[in-house]
Amino acid sequence: xxxxxxxxxxxxxxxxxxxxxxxxxxxxxxxxxxxxxxxxxxxxxxxxxxxxxxxxxxxxxxxxxxxxxxxxxxxxxxxxxxxxxxxxxxxxxxxxxxxxxxxxxxxxxxxxxxxxxxxxxxxxxxxxxxxxxxxxxxxxxxxxxxxxxxxxxxxxxxxxxxxxxxxxxxxxxxxxxxxxxxxxxxxxxxxxxxxxxxxxxxxxxxxxxxxxxxxxxxxxxxxxxxxxxxxxxxxxxxxxxxxxxxxxxxxxxxxxxxxxxxxxxxxxxxxxxxxxxxxxxxxxxxxxxxxxxxxxxxxxxxxxxxxxxxxxxxxxxxxxxxxxxxxxxxxxxxxxxxxxxxxxxxxxxxxxxxxxxxxxxxxxxxxxxxxxxxxxxxxxxxxxxxxxxxxxxxxxxxxxxxxxxxxxxxxxxxxxxxxxxxxx
Numbered sequence: 001x002x003x004x005x006x007x008x009x010x011x012x013x014x015x016x017x018x019x020x021x022x023x024x025x026x027x028x029x030x031x032x033x034x035x036x037x038x039x040x041x042x043x044x045x046x047x048x049x050x051x052x053x054x055x056x057x058x059x060x061x062x063x064x065x066x067x068x069x070x071x072x073x074x075x076x077x078x079x080x081x082x083x084x085x086x087x088x089x090x091x092x093x094x095x096x097x098x099x100x101x102x103x104x105x106x107x108x109x110x111x112x113x114x115x116x117x118x119x120x121x122x123x124x125x126x127x128x129x130x131x132x133x134x135x136x137x138x139x140x141x142x143x144x145x146x147x148x149x150x151x152x153x154x155x156x157x158x159x160x161x162x163x164x165x166x167x168x169x170x171x172x173x174x175x176x177x178x179x180x181x182x183x184x185x186x187x188x189x190x191x192x193x194x195x196x197x198x199x200x201x202x203x204x205x206x207x208x209x210x211x212x213x214x215x216x217x218x219x220x221x222x223x224x225x226x227x228x229x230x231x232x233x234x235x236x237x238x239x240x241x242x243x244x245x246x247x248x249x250x251x252x253x254x255x256x257x258x259x260x261x262x263x264x265x266x267x268x269x270x271x272x273x274x275x276x277x278x279x280x281x282x283x284x285x286x287x288x289x290x291x292x293x294x295x296x297x298x299x300x301x302x303x304x305x306x307x308x309x310x311x312x313x314x315x316x317x318x319x320x321x322x323x324x325x326x327x328x329x330x331x332x333x334x335x336x337x338x339x340x341x342x343x344x345x346x347x348x349x350x351x352x353x354x355x356x357x358x359x360x361x362x363x364x365x366x367x368x369x370x371x372x373x374x375x376x377x378x379x380x381x382x383x384x385x386x387x388x389x390x391x392x393x394x395x396x397x398x399x400x401x402x403x404x405x406x407x408x409x410x411x412x413x414x415x416x417x418x419x420x421x422x423x424x
Contacts, residue, residue, distance in 0.1 A: 004062050005317060006032040008053070008069035008078060009039070013372060017301050017311045022326075024317065032056060032067065038075060039385065046074040046178035050081055057086065064088070066320035070298035070313070072147035073175060076100065077182045089322060091217075091272035091294065094186045098267040099274075099292040101183070102144045102201045104192045105267075109289055112262045117288055118204040121195055124168045130161050133202055140203045141165070143172050144195060145179040149388035154205065154237060167389075172198050206288045208281035211246050211253075213260045214297060216273045216315050216325060222264045224257040225315065225328050226308070228300050230277070233343070238391040243338040243407065244303040252280050255287055269294055273315050299339055302370060304328065306337035306400035334368065334400035338407045342415060343391040344422070347382040350375045352421030362417040366410050370398040371418070394420060 003026055010031035018029050033053055057064055067082050069075040083090035098108050106119045122129050141164045142152035151171050153164035176198035183197055215224040227246040246253060256278045264274055275297045277290040301311040309331035318325045359371050373395050381392035399410045
């Protein structure tokens, strides 16, 4: 008998990945809301989206066996709300908010981790905010809720603080207003209620090698199944690529895994996948936690599939259906895999963009690659949502190879073959 799994924001690439998962022949994946409904707008109407999703689910004539999703806000917060309403297993909304509200998350981390990041709450609408800060420059300034590094700024001096604050004031409503509605769904501790959804966090700048620890929690047992490196464009604060498996020393990775177990237990995430970003400073051997993401990481799906033989989506689906989570054993097609971010570092309008046939031809010419274009002719880069504060994404390029040098060689071949054109 078929089981029905509803996927919030199901897109073509992830549907293809889900359909390749092992042991899912009896699973039918159904779309629940579109990506356009969920993300592309000035303010995300999360309350309306929850009700729309409820109507779609109630109109379905078969069984509703699971609801899953791999996007950030609002999907990450809609999932526990919808699962609770339909009596489906999921981690609690409160446990997710303890991770997603950056200030609340830092408070919880401090309770179980020894060497945490210095941080302070900032009111972005306070003209005297800088005078009240104890942190010295440089520091990061970011809303307590954001994603894709949107509205996150490194602040090196007074002028940078003033500019960052102005940008945050202009853009914070897009996520802040709907996040406030989500916060209203739970009983908040007084200090979190006072901070609200439209405050900011100033955080100490941490340096070193950045990685993401991926895992899941089930019945109070926390398991780590993979660790992915994050590398930046040289001299930039923009991601260049994710690379799997991590190249860091095993003892360092083991310490990160241990810290992940502690913090996930502390926030109470259960029956859910997670990923946690860390930095390791090789000179001091310090490990610092950057942030906890309770959403499932779709960005790493093809990396796990290439190296381990199945996408990490397998954990998300298994947990949602109450099935035993899989075990990854490095049985994929390649030893290494990377997701590259092709970026442009200045604004412009796309005047020329490869078509689908050209992309398919390039993928055949460079085996072991998958290219997802993120722009089209006529796109104004500065008007795209979900970008960091320093650059604009043009394409995601997934590469698999049997050595790390080959990852770079294949990526450069793809970039050379993608004929973009821009005008001011």
